[in-house]
Amino acid sequence: MKKAILGTKLGMTQIFDEHGKVIPVTVVQAGPCVVVQKKTIENDGYEAVQIGYGDIADKNVNKPQKGHFAKNDLPVKRHLREFRLDDCASLNVGDVIKPDIFEVGDVVDVCGTSKGKGYAGSIKRFGGRLQKASHGGGPIHRHPGSLGANSTPARVMKGKKMAGHMGAERVTIQNLSVVKIDAENNLIALRGAIPGPKGGLVAITSSVKKA
Numbered sequence: 001m002k003k004a005i006l007g008t009k010l011g012m013t014q015i016f017d018e019h020g021k022v023i024p025v026t027v028v029q030a031g032p033c034v035v036v037q038k039k040t041i042e043n044d045g046y047e048a049v050q051i052g053y054g055d056i057a058d059k060n061v062n063k064p065q066k067g068h069f070a071k072n073d074l075p076v077k078r079h080l081r082e083f084r085l086d087d088c089a090s091l092n093v094g095d096v097i098k099p100d101i102f103e104v105g106d107v108v109d110v111c112g113t114s115k116g117k118g119y120a121g122s123i124k125r126f127g128g129r130l131q132k133a134s135h136g137g138g139p140i141h142r143h144p145g146s147l148g149a150n151s152t153p154a155r156v157m158k159g160k161k162m163a164g165h166m167g168a169e170r171v172t173i174q175n176l177s178v179v180k181i182d183a184e185n186n187l188i189a190l191r192g193a194i195p196g197p198k199g200g201l202v203a204i205t206s207s208v209k210k211a
Contacts, residue, residue: 002206003101004083005030006053007188009112009200015180015189025179025189028110028202030099032186034074035091039082047088051097052077053201079201100183107207109174112196116168126161171195175207 007030
């Protein structure tokens with residue numbers, strides 16, 4: 001992981017390239033982020049940086065968190081995330097990370113929390129097949145049907161695709177390309193869709209499995 005930044009998903013739009021081709025993009029308010037803490041091999045056994053993003057009032061932060069920021073004379077931030085970067089040694093506490101660490105054409109991974117859908121059945125949650133809609137189907141068209149259990153193993157196996165809570169989980173979309181960067185307004189346009197609702201927190205990092 002070479003580069004990383006936190007941001008807020010603003011929504012989707014489209015832009016045109018030099019050939020007039022439409023490119024669907026997601027616009028992210030990326031940073032500015034502040035380096036809050038450095039992890040070193042001597043003290044922690046590994047190298048990493050902790051970065052903060054998003055403004056928040058002091059009264060809404062508990063005392064341990066407030067002391068964590070006050071130790072280095074930094075303003076409190078809403079979100080804290082830790083990243084293992086290749087250039088941890090070159091970053092110092094208080095440094096500001098902006099979207100211009102990336103360049104147009106870079107391939108990145110975007111991690112966020114997917115939209116919560118609440119309690120959903122197996123049809124919506126996993127794309128299961130509906131039962132026949134006529135000739136005695138009864139009011140069970142969207143039921144999962146047999147669970148597959150018999151006298152052996154006499155139980156429902158773990159991982160069976162059944163009804164339950166859908167969404168609101170950590171999702172990573174890999175290999176999205178950076179289409180445009182507006183460093184002045186801290187904006188990044190990424191090709192395609194990213195997880196989460198508008199206003200959701202996302203982490204943009206260099207791709208680990210470049211396509």
